[in-house]
Amino acid sequence: MIPNQFRTLADALRYRAETQAFEAAYTFLNDGEAEGRTITYRDLDFQSRALAVMLRDWRIQRPLLVYPPGLDFIVSFFACIYARITPVPAGLAHIMRVGRSLTRLAAVARDADADAVLSVTRVIDRAFTDPDFMNRSQELGRMRWLATDRCDEALGACYQDALLPSDMPAFIQYTSGSTSIPKGVVVTHRNLLHNLSYCNEVEENGRDTISVSWLPHSHDMGLIEAILLPTFAGYRAYLMSPASFLRRPARWLEAITRFRATNSGGPNFAFDLCVEKISAEEQENLDLTSWRVAYNGSETIRSETLLRFRQRFERSGFRWNAFYPVYGLAESTLLVSSGHAADVPVVRELDAQALGRGIVAAPQHRTAKTISVVASGRTQSHTRIVIADPETLVKCGANEVGEIWIAGPSVANGYWQKPAETEAAFHAYFEDSQDGPFLRTGDLGFLSDGQLFVTGRIKDVINIRGFKHYPQDIEHTVSQSHAAILMSGCAAFAVDGDGTEQLAVVIEVLPKLSQDFDDWSDQAITAIQSAVTERHGIRIQSLALAPYGSIPKTTSGKLQRQLCRRWFIDGSLQTVRIWSHDGERA
Known part of the structure; x- marks a missing residue:
């Protein structure tokens, strides 16, 4: 059950703590296999309250959350929500690789005007015992690094609820682009709750839903789909580190088998990696019959990938209609369009030369060069997609490729402290009709029979x-x-x-x-x-x-x-x- 009165993410956790207090919320799988720490909704609520008291005492407003994979990040994130401060999730792939993340972390901290770094003791100790740390990133070295795993849980009793307006920023999501100047998307509670409801609606989740994820918590899909949605909808989630999956991809499907997971997914390459790296011996013990939502998004979805995965793992119980091709981006919180239950992937064969001219056409003869494109599903929940010519800013014809523009309650307010970029990306209007505003995604695609087909990135x-x-x-x-x-x-x-x-x-x-x-x-x-x-x-x-x-x-x-x-x-x-x-x- 999801009450309609949820106004913020804090309301969702409080509700779970009251109605499902002793149910396990999250379990972290050490090395992707052994069950490690588990936290219930009651403990998550109480620990988050205790840390929120500390965060208020520390008088910080926009902390950078620098955690290795695990449950400490989740407690810290919800504590920020309770404390009415705006967290900035940041990536730390492995505790032993703090140094490798410094350039990216410093750029994010500078852009967000972050006033502290929240982490765990072992990460902070390692960072400050690195003799090159101060030399390589003086900005990070001068910031306050605060260990949240030393919080006194007794402080939870001192917490006082604070009314959170729904238009208040819930967090700042930094995009995973390639530029040296990152952009932070300001996601409000209203944006977040709408998108969580949208995800929950298309996935048809219930109390019997079980999630498994290896996605990084700093990635929008890893944060929203794998961490926040389970609390919003009230189902159990198992998490492992991205490194555990990448070192041995079989761990992902073994976890789905072991815990009878219903929901799991990732970018297209993850499904390729399973086909390429999982041995016949490892496959023998896989049972994927419980898997009903295999979401695939974040990069180009290839029909060959879907077909190879089905051919390889259907004897392990994987079903073709379990695939949920999705399209989304941080600027629209996460989800924009998706497949639905019982839908099978929709694939279209297009004439490659026509597509090169921006025209959507079926091949006219057998010798024509073709390209297969996979639909990323349909929109619903008050989300609107239009296809526009990125140069003339007019609506494209039915069989033309153009830029994907989006409007709806999930579209964020803009980029943090970047008014020019916000105006250009979030306030697009058609030149002729002045219909708008729309979010310009920078992605190319077309609509056919209500299905969205993504063909690439404009800049690529x-x-x-x-x-x-x-x-x-x-x-x-x-x-x-x-x-x-x-x-x-x-x-x-x-x-x-x-x-x-x-x-x-x-x-x-x-x-x-x-x-x-x-x-x-x-x-x-x-x-x-x-x-x-x-x-x-x-x-x-x-x-x-x-x-x-x-x-x-x-x-x-x-x-x-x-x-x-x-x-x-x-x-x-x-x-x-x-x-x-x-x-x-x-």
């Missing part, structure tokens, strides 16, 4: 000789052309050559196949070049071979093409060999 599109090429399609072709390339192991982007855009591709090689890079003969490179030319009608101007793990990705595994492009151009990308039409260079 490669324009060569008047035709648009989507990088994810080129990357897919490259990954299929050589056994040493993972589905998520290459990045395609445009570089300038003689005043025109040209294609560059960076390829990671699997560790077991990268011991001798000389094995990559000219024949292998020629095969990749030929596949791209044949499939897409363009040639690769520069092809770089890089050690495994060199291509930048977000904490959730999302490819950062623009950052990779920048590193490639300025020479900071780690490469072993580079081929080009101007001659090979090391």
